[in-house]
Amino acid sequence: MIDAAITDAGLGDAEDDDFDAVEAPDSLLPDHRYHDREISWLAFNQRVLELAEDPTLPELERSNFLAIFASNLDEFFMVRVAGLKRRIVTGLAVPTNVGRAPSDVLADISREAHALQLRHAQAWTDLVRPALADAGIEITDWDQLGESEQAALTEYFQLHVFPVLMPLAVDPAHPFPYISGLSLNLAIRIRNARTGRQEFARLKVPPMLPRLVAVPGTSEIVRYLPLEDLISNHLDDLFPGMEVLDHHAFRLTRNEDVEIEEDESENLIQALEAELLRRRFGPPIRLEIADDMDDVTLDLLIKELDITDQEVYRLPSPLDLRGLFSLSKVNRPDLRYPPHLPTTAVAFQPTGSSSRADIFAAIRKNDVLVHHPYESFATSVQAFLEQAARDPHVLAIKQTLYRTSGDSPVVQALIDAAEAGKQVLALVEVKARFDEANNIVWARKLEKAGVHVVYGLVGLKTHCKLALVIREEEGMLRHYSHVGTGNYNPKTSRVYEDFGLFTADAQVGKDLTRLFNELSGYAIEKKFKRLLVAPLHLRKGLLRLINAERKIAEAGRPAHIRIKVNSMVDEEIIDALYRASQAGVKVDIWVRGICSIKTDLPGVSDNITVRSILGRYLEHSRIFTFENDGDPQVFIGSADMMHRNLDRRVEALVRVTDERHVKELLDFFDLAMDDGTSSWHLGAGGVWERHSVDADGKPLVDLQDRTMNQVRRRRRSRSVR
Structure with missing residues (x-):
């Protein structure tokens, strides 16, 4: 579908499907030339966490990044980790993109994710929570409340929480209850005062209620109590005649990726609705527990949920920091990014x-x-x-x-x-x-x-x-x-x-x-003339464009490829970029998330630069530019450099032809890659290093702030005319 566009660009015959032309068989590439995609994704989420750890960011933005990190990691487990486990269970465990067995990658993920989740919890406890408190927003504990505050919250509990709670006992007459994915729960051990027998109960924290309960008061400090803390301190009301011995928070993540098998006669809507119902009962893949949970309770959960020790994440309370999203309702604009109001083009x-x-x-x-x-x-x-x-x-x-x-x-x-x-x-x-x-x-x-x-x-x-x-x-x-x-x-x-x-x-x-x-x-x-469309010809077209740039460099003329995507994973595209780099093409990659391309391969990636930018806005656009001997070929569209986008999705890129728009896109890209712009640089060993200040400690340019200011100036200049 790119063929006519390639012809227009002078890059090949529109009807030529000979794919060998894009390869360079005499260029030997090293075996270990890709970063593991799953570990690279965790590195992306670490960059999100680093924003939460940054003391120069407004306090409510830092708490929001903690919530984003938690939400991202949930989806990673529900989709990526679940997919690896499914491949192992079904016997379809083909090697990963770096040639490793999925079981080994799962072990790597477990190690990295454990460390990241502990760092995430520490960022909340030691950095963000104290910073919020200093700014007048306090997430408190029940024991830190005064008598009048406790009395007011007890009344709130009785009126708004108690009626919707559903404690479920576990005994010979009551089997272990189904634990829904991503629900926050309390595991409670109780003793029957009459018989002296110990029992177990599960209590789900109602997801429809506010996770952070406002503490009544007239103080200038805004105070909140986690809902699970409020419930935990009123368990006696739920179990009258029982002695509450202990309680611990836990949270389960299940496989919630959708697998739909299609055929031409299937009603897709009905099949999908059935799959969404099945999704609720996907197998467990992660168990998060409070760090004070006793071994008896933990052993029971592991046995009943059929989960391995590797899949247990012991964390300090509170669990599920997605609840910090609720702080977005706090009316403190001084603790957020300065407002950016979109202008009309x-x-x-x-x-x-x-x-x-x-x-x-x-x-x-x-x-x-x-x-x-x-x-x-x-x-x-x-x-x-x-x-x-x-x-x-x-x-x-x-x-x-x-x-x-x-x-x-x-x-x-x-x-x-x-x-x-x-x-x-x-x-x-x-x-x-x-x-x-x-x-x-x-x-x-x-x-x-x-x-x-x-x-x-x-x-x-x-x-x-x-x-x-x-x-x-x-x-x-x-x-x-x-x-x-x-x-x-x-x-x-x-x-x-x-x-x-x-x-x-x-x-x-x-x-x-x-x-x-x-x-x-x-x-x-x-x-198609101005569209590049997957899955039939987009891959071929991009490879031809990369190959054409390589030939320009081999002829001794300047050559430059710029690619901005959310993910850079596809091995065939990466290998083509390696060959272009070997030929002397300057290759700039601007990626938000997963990046499997390496920058530390001598003689292979010497001309490849990879940057990542995260901030108040989610970098989501995809841009592909090829210098083309002074006649830039520039495309924007929906495709990332992943197998699914190139081979299993309908994607479309459109060629941008207006010289003003071409210049705008090139300038935007070059600003992102400039050493004076705040960004993360991909270095040796797949380590991303943040560059946010210069040698004198001055903040580097914020790309998103600079772009907004440029757009405003553009509008003002129109108004003046």
Whole structure:
């Protein structure tokens, strides 16, 4: 699907499927040339933790990074660790990307994750919790409360907590209860005052109640008590006539990855709903326990949950620091990042006396490149779809939906368009991990409104971010296209860094029309002009582009490859980059998360630089640029450099052709790679070193702050004109 684009770039024959041309068989690469992907992911989460440990960050932002670390690690266990275990159990334990047995990798993960979780707990106890207290936000213990405060919280317990608690006894008449994944629980040992017999009970901390309970008072200090602490100090109310001997917190993580086997006759929605039900009963993969848990209780949990000692994580209380997300409700803007308000992209700013821009007129004038969250999603993508829904000249709207919010104005615009009599196609990816249930709800709501809902191609996730509007103008049909790097989700657009290209280019419109036909029908389309599409030809196209850059370097001319992705894992792409580096190509990799490429291979990776940037926004855009002998080839889109993205998903990159946009993307990338910009540098042994201050101790440039300021200046300069 990249073929025509390659031809346009002068890089090869569009019909040439000879793949040997991209290889360099005389270039020998070392055997141990990849970092383990799972350990690399843990290194990414360590970078998140380092932000929480940074005393220069606002206190509530530090607590938020602790919660993000915890949430990330949960998903890692539910998906990655669960996948490794499943491969071992089923006998499909093929070696990992570094040639190691999954069982050995699990041991490595256990060692690294244990150390990280202890460091995470220590960061809360020794760094963030005291810093919050100094700033007037105190997470307290029951014993530190005064009598009046305890009395007020006891009343709260009786009115709001006690009625929803469900203690479950374990004895010959009551089998060990099912422990749901990620639930916080209390393991309680009690003695029957009448018989003297000891019993065990499990109590689930209700997830629908606030995890941090506000302590009543008029003090300037805001105080909270963890819900499990409140419950623990009222256990006598739950077990009248019993003596409570001991109680300990514990938490279980289960395999919650979805495995769907598809065939052409299967009803995907029904199959997915059944799988979501089965997900609740996935096998245990991690048991977190409070560090004061006694051996008797622990042995019981290990036996009943059928879990190994390696999978037990003994941690200081409190468990499950995702509860710190609730501190986002605290009204202390002085303890957060200074506000960054998204601006309206210059091209979409209203003109004259109008309060609303004509999005279509702006796109007809020039391609528009929008950078979220620095530029507003609401006044660009959302406005584009809402205008299309109400415009009587719009005949059809086609869109992919991978993840969207629960009250999505994007989905509402599609519904409004369908109800207005327009042809509307929504390709809903119901297998978007952990958003499956939400997407099923939206798919059915769209269908009821008359939207044509399809679920993509069998065996492939549709991950591309595409929207196409067909409008009748002067008796002709014009295509208005949007290709993005991020989801059509108004909520995440406020915190995810992404690019989106709007264009009225007829060729892009034809490309999208063909692609949507392929996704919704039986068309098999191989020719695209400005799109690079997976799974058929994106891998080939990227390898050809990398190979072309290598040949330029071998001819003695400057060559430069820049790639920004969330993950860099695919071995074939990495090997091509190694060969390019050997030939003298300058290779800059900007990666947020997993990175399997090495920078410490003499004679192989000498020209490869890898940086990572984490901050207030989640770096999410994907950018691919090739110097191409002075005629840069620049693409943005949805694909990461992973097997699943290149081989098992429908992905799309669009070539950016406007010289202003090309320069903007190159400048943005080069600022990120500059030694004067705060970032993590990948070094020897896969160690990431943070560079946040210069030799004099002065803070380095914050890329995200600098980008926001540049966007503001761009708007002000337009206003002055």
